[in-house]
Structures are given as C-alpha cells and as structure tokens.
Amino acid sequence: xxxxxxxxxxxxxxxxxxxxxxxxxxxxxxxxxxxxxxxxxxxxxxxxxxxxxxxxxxxxxxxxxxxxxxxxxxxxxxxxxxxxxxxxxxxxxxxxxxxxxxxxxxxxxxxxxxxxxxxxxxxxxxxxxxxxxxxxxxxxxxxxxxxxxxxxxxxxxxxxxxxxxxxxxxxxxxxxxxxxxxxxxxxxxxxxxxxxxxxxxxxxxxxxxxxxxxxxxxxxxxxxxxxxxxxxxxxxxxxxxxxxxxxxxxxxxxxxxxxxxxxxxxxxxxxxxxxxxxxxxxxxxxxxxxxxxxxxxxxxxx
Numbered sequence: 001x002x003x004x005x006x007x008x009x010x011x012x013x014x015x016x017x018x019x020x021x022x023x024x025x026x027x028x029x030x031x032x033x034x035x036x037x038x039x040x041x042x043x044x045x046x047x048x049x050x051x052x053x054x055x056x057x058x059x060x061x062x063x064x065x066x067x068x069x070x071x072x073x074x075x076x077x078x079x080x081x082x083x084x085x086x087x088x089x090x091x092x093x094x095x096x097x098x099x100x101x102x103x104x105x106x107x108x109x110x111x112x113x114x115x116x117x118x119x120x121x122x123x124x125x126x127x128x129x130x131x132x133x134x135x136x137x138x139x140x141x142x143x144x145x146x147x148x149x150x151x152x153x154x155x156x157x158x159x160x161x162x163x164x165x166x167x168x169x170x171x172x173x174x175x176x177x178x179x180x181x182x183x184x185x186x187x188x189x190x191x192x193x194x195x196x197x198x199x200x201x202x203x204x205x206x207x208x209x210x211x212x213x214x215x216x217x218x219x220x221x222x223x224x225x226x227x228x229x230x231x232x233x234x235x236x237x238x239x240x241x242x243x244x245x246x247x248x249x250x251x252x253x254x255x256x257x258x259x260x261x262x263x264x265x266x267x268x269x270x271x272x273x274x275x276x277x278x279x280x281x282x283x284x285x286x287x288x289x290x291x292x293x294x295x296x297x298x299x300x301x302x
Contacts, residue, residue: 015040015075015267016287018280026060026111030067036280042077042117042269045107049082051100056110065112075114075267077187077224078150080104086138087121087131087164094134097121098141101152105142108150115224117153117187120165120174131164132173143180153187153223158195158239166196166237168209172216185221188213189271190257191228191242194249197235201253203260210262225268227254227287243272243279244286255290264291 017038020029026045033041046053068076081104084097101118108116123131142152154174159166165174175184190200198212199205213219229247231240245251257263272283 014265014291016270016284017041017073017267018270018272018284019043019079025063026056027063027067030064030071030073033073034067034071036284038073038284040075040077040267040269041073042079042271044081045078045104045111046081048079051081051083051096053103053107056107061110068112075224076112077115077117077153077267077269078104078108078111078113080116080118082119084118085121086118086135087123089123089125089130089134094138098138101138101142102145105146105148105150105152109148113150115153115185115187116150117155117224117226119155120157120163120171122157122162123164124162128164128167128170131162132170135164135174136178139174139184140179143178143183148183151183151185151223153185155187155189155226156192156196158189158192159197159237160195160239166192168198168212168216172218175217175221185223186217187224187226188222189226189228190249190254191226191230191247192239194230194234194247194253195232195236195238195240199234200257201234201249203252203256206253206256206260206263210260213262219262222263222266225257225263225266227257227268227270228272229254241271241273244270244283251286251290254287255293258287258291259293 017040019042020033022029022043029043084100086097088094157163157165165171175181198209200209229242229244229249231242231247232238233248270283
C-alpha cells in the first residue's frame with residue numbers, strides 16, 4: 001500500500017478560507033471571513049487593476065488587526081496587484097512593478113499579513129529563460145530595499161500569453177539561489193497547475209506533482225494553496241476558475257489533493273466564483289467534507 005492510500009482517512013486542521021472583499025471598510029473583510037467560518041483569509045489591500053492606491057487608514061488598520069486577533073484567523077494572505085510584471089523586458093514596466101511590489105509589502109506588513117502572493121509575470125518576447133532571470137533580478141531589488149514580517153510568495157501561472165512560472169521547474173529556478181531567498185516562498189494554484197498541464201484530477205497525478213514540487217521547489221517553501229477547480233480542460237493554458245468539483249479537476253482530484261501528505265496541512269484559500277451568496281459557503285463545505293473522506297460523492301465530477 002502506498003503512502004497516499006495509508007493516509008486518506010487522516011483528518012487535518014489546516015486553515016481554510018476564501019478571498020474576501022474589502023468593499024466598504026477593510027476591517028469588514030475580517031468580519032465577512034468570520035461569518036463564513038474561515039480560519040484563514042485572503043484580501044487585496046487595494047484595487048488590483050490600478051497603479052494608484054489610497055493610503056491605509058490607521059484607524060482601520062488597528063481595527064482590522066484587532067478583529068483578526070479576536071477571531072483567530074491565520075494566516076492572513078494579501079494578493080498583490082495584477083498589474084505587477086516581474087518578467088517583463090520593458091524597463092519602465094519592470095521598475096514600476098518593483099516599486100509597486102515594495103508598496104504592496106509595506107501595506108501587507110502594516111496589516112499584519114503573514115504572506116503576500118504575487119503572480120510571477122509574463123514575457124512579451126516569449127523567452128522563458130530570460131524571463132526567469134528578469135524575475136530573479138527584480139526580486140533581488142525588492143528584497144534589498146527593506147525588511148518585512150510579511151513573507152513574499154510566488155504563484156504558479158496557467159501558462160497563457162507568455163506566462164513565466166507555469167512550469168514548476170521555472171519556479172524552482174527563481175527561488176533557489178536567490179539572494180535573500182529564504183524570505184520568498186511559493187503559493188500553488190490548483191487551477192493553474194491543471195491548466196498548465198499537470199493532471200491533478202487523479203491520485204497518481206497528485207502524487208507526481210507532489211514529487212515534482214519536492215524535487216524542483218521544495219515542499220517546505222509551499223506556504224499557501226489556492227484551491228480552485230478549472231473551468232477549462234487539462235493543458236488549456238487558460239486561467240478560468242470554477243466551483244470545487246464542477247471543473248476539470250473534479251471531486252476525485254480535490255479529494256486526492258486535500259488528503260495527500262504533501263499538501264493536507266498547508267493553508268488553503270478558495271478563489272472560486274462568487275456568482276451567488278451561497279457560493280462561498282457551498283465551496284467551503286465541499287472542501288471540508290472531502291478532507292479525510294475516501295468515498296466518491298455523486299455531486300460534481302468524481
């Protein structure tokens with residue numbers, strides 16, 4: 001009997017949460033997460049699609065931190081702006097991206113965030129080797145500019161439009177040997193993995209990914225999982241999130257992932273569609289029910 005089969009029934013207390021809106025007041029995000037029963041949460045600290053950002057209100061920062069401590073929500077993950085592109089060959093965009101990432105770290109640190117997740121970026125020139133090197137250079141500049149309690153996490157990509165980091169080996173090349181690299185970890189997105197060609201819809205596929213992560217990145221560097229099903233098919237190279245069990249990964253894949261010894265104790269944040277008020281509670285329940293389970297539900301793809 002392999003390691004996976006021996007461990008499928010083990011329960012886990014891994015933190016679980018969703019990406020929560022900061023609409024209104026940023027402290028309201030903590031209250032929303034608590035109402036959903038989250039033990040972890042993710043937010044944007046600003047608009048993810050604009051370079052300009054309002055400063056954080058000191059009173060709101062204080063209330064945010066107080067509420068999070070009161071409710072015991074940890075980790076807090078902040079997602080960085082989508083505009084940041086560390087792999088770009090364009091000098092002006094690269095400088096602006098470095099400056100924006102430093103600001104994101106400052107903001108996340110003020111909020112007491114454990115992690116800041118950033119997309120690796122894309123190359124308009126299509127050169128992944130050059131893109132990896134540019135990311136390393138940009139990260140070195142960021143890390144040399146300050147010290148933060150918040151740890152920076154690089155997120156794997158789906159592989160569309162010249163993405164760097166859809167290949168796990170590329171993520172490993174970036175983080176290993178990076179000056180100050182101990183301050184940089186990894187966030188794995190299940191939808192992105194599937195879209196990039198890693199078939200995690202079956203237990204043996206999850207096992208292969210676990211081994212590859214161990215060899216290329218190091219399992220100890222993976223600090224957060226973004227739990228999302230994939231609306232499109234395997235190796236589609238399209239980043240389209242779907243409700244848990246209703247996409248290409250399916251319930252069987254998520255059951256295998258959630259109970260695999262390499263991943264079961266890592267905090268998971270759901271970024272599934274918010275197309276109804278019931279969406280987040282339903283997806284959270286499905287994930288909780290899959291932890292430790294060994295039977296196939298009739299709901300979703302098995």
